[in-house]
Amino acid sequence: MKNWVYLATIGFIFLSCQNAEKSKKNQTEQGSQDQTVVETPKKNPKLLPIDTDEALVATALMAAPAESRAGCTVIGYNMAGEFVTFKEGNNEFICLTDDPKKPGFNAACYHKDLDPFMARGRELKKEGKSSKEIFDIREAEVKSGQLSMGQAGLTLHIYHGKESQYDPETHEVAGAKYRYVVYMPWATAESTGLPEVPLESNHPWIMNPGTHRAHIMITPLNETK
Template sequence: MKQLLLIIVFAGVLISCKNSGESKKEQDGSTVSEAVESNTANQTETNYVTIDSDEALVAASLMAAPAESRDGCKVIGYNMAGEFVTLREGDNEFIVLADNPQQSGFNAACYHKSLEPFMARGRELRAEGKTGPEIFDIREEEAKSGKLDMGKPGATLHIYYGESDQYNPETHEVEGAHYRYVVYLPFATAASTGLPEKPLGSNHPWIMNPGTHKAHIMISPLFKDKNE
């Protein structure tokens, strides 16, 4: 009789565990399903479109500037017709160089206005057909002689770049774009700044072109996780 009772009790425990396990699996499966549906919904909510107007070009390019300064930035660059123009006047310390719509991907820059002589000289020499090394050498000589104004030490260039030319018209963000920063310190060296000449990590600052007119601190933040 005792053996029969033990068998009945044991069978009951097994049935209870099986039902509990099945219930947990159903709950876990439901949770996973809800998470997948939520992620899918978030992905489909983003409406990326092609930058196809000067207004969209300006809006996306302004993402290169600090958020609090975007309203007052001057915007220059190539318009959709391929002309280099002032796309928007500004009244603060920043100039935004818009993405060139004739080139693949996206690359906009925002820099302190004291850097404009240096930037403008580069555009002028490039328009004359000078190569990268030639432009470097010409500006190096002009900066050393005092002919070329290199701006305020520490003046910064903000770069917003990516492989896509699609942007979100609601947030103005370009799909998959990232930031990089360049802090100009003409003729600075590793010894004068304490920075290495090569990055110690993927997001560590370092000094590039040390000892030249184009010496600058490179800062490349880690890429933002697309799933965040």
């Protein structure tokens, strides 16, 4: 009788230990699962908002070819909402900063001989003219010789994206992409051999053919990182 009681007691203790170990294991696994569920992706700690004049200049220069950035003139709206010249340059490029009052990011860099054309567009827009009115007015002024667009083949480089944060070390804007424009006033599909619509996502094509604003559009494919 005593042996039976002794064996029953030992068995009860063994089962209790096993149940306790299983319970502890289940709690650990459940805790790991819970932790996985609530874990969220970490944000890039390097990225900062483009909210200073210095940041506007740094990110605008990214629109220019890398080897030309140091010598570019930089113009555009500052954080106070004034259109100013941030930096006088000594080469052929003028960079236009992102407008901090507009969502997303859009900086540009164009050949200095296009500046009369670009400045006229900004002036007409400030007067409240619509896109069509601006197109028609500049068309007439270029035709008459009143407004110069320089020689054919001048470029506009555009650096744009939906985000308005940048890396202060590299000056790259989060998710920004490039697009290029080559102005060819009065050019057509026949005179250039280019299609009027892109054949592929990165294929050059001619937009506004036969007008003062005829230009070759080039949109590079995104880099795969």
